[in-house]
Amino acid sequence: MNKIIVLLLALVAVGACSKGHNAANQGLAEFVWVGCHRVIETPKKGAYAYSLFGDLTKGDYFYFKQVNKDGTVDDVVTGKPCNET
Numbered sequence: 019m020n021k022i023i024v025l026l027l028a029l030v031a032v033g034a035c036s037k038g039h040n041a042a043n044q045g046l047a048e049f050v051w052v053g054c055h056r057v058i059e060t061p062k063k064g065a066y067a068y069s070l071f072g073d074l075t076k077g078d079y080f081y082f083k084q085v086n087k088d089g090t091v092d093d094v095v096t097g098k099p100c101n102e103t
Contacts, residue, residue, distance in 0.1 A: 049082040050091050054100035067096040 057078045060067040067074040085091055
């Protein structure tokens with residue numbers, strides 16, 4: 019059991035060093051629900067699709083988008099809604 023916990027902690031730590039996480043540190047630590055989206059292209063226009071475990075790749079799913087520093091939320095550019103893919 020301890021090995022599993024250590025492995026999960028290591029996975030989270032490695033994911034926190036991804037390009038997506040580094041870009042996310044430039045915004046607020048707030049997210050909004052955007053519904054089911056499937057990654058089409060990442061990075062795109064400076065936006066990254068990422069998760070707790072690192073950057074997402076084409077075909078992965080995501081449900082939240084980060085809030086900008088000014089409190090606004092941009093359109094999703096890295097993916098398309100699940101019902102369109």
